[in-house]
Amino acid sequence: MHFHNMRASRGSHWGLAQREDGAFIGVEAVIDKDHASGLLAAALEFDAFLMLTDVPAVFTGWGTPAQRALGDVTPQQLDVSAFAAGSMGPKVQAACDFVMRTGAMAGIGALQDASAILARQAGTRVVPGLLSS
Numbered sequence: 001m002h003f004h005n006m007r008a009s010r011g012s013h014w015g016l017a018q019r020e021d022g023a024f025i026g027v028e029a030v031i032d033k034d035h036a037s038g039l040l041a042a043a044l045e046f047d048a049f050l051m052l053t054d055v056p057a058v059f060t061g062w063g064t065p066a067q068r069a070l071g072d073v074t075p076q077q078l079d080v081s082a083f084a085a086g087s088m089g090p091k092v093q094a095a096c097d098f099v100m101r102t103g104a105m106a107g108i109g110a111l112q113d114a115s116a117i118l119a120r121q122a123g124t125r126v127v128p129g130l131l132s133s
Helices: 033-043 089-102 111-118
Strands: 002-005 012-018 024-030 048-053 105-110 124-126
Touching: 033 048, 033 089, 048 089, 048 111, 089 105, 089 124, 105 111
Parallel strands: 048 105
Antiparallel strands: 002 012, 012 024, 105 124
16 A cells, blocks of 8 residues: 555645555545644745744753753753653654754744744754854
């Protein structure tokens, strides 16, 4: 069987599988929306990839006294496994993948901060190399 993804940038959805006789059948399919969005942004050669959410940035030590927001970071500086799989982990992984594929910036932060993230004034920015202030 050959599988075909029928929607971009969504979580749960349906897909098609092509049987040996050429007929198509519906199958359940799941793709991480952050990963799919990053792949789409890279394929379209976007200058930046923003994942806008309900928190202002990616935090280390979330929910502890050591909690701190990350600003400019490189993929090499991020330990993706340190972020929850059901929370910030997929966003961090998608950001790192996008930056490694394209050399462009990926940002994670609050919806209302989109312009400020692009201007390096808010959110977390995953960049291909350290930037000078």
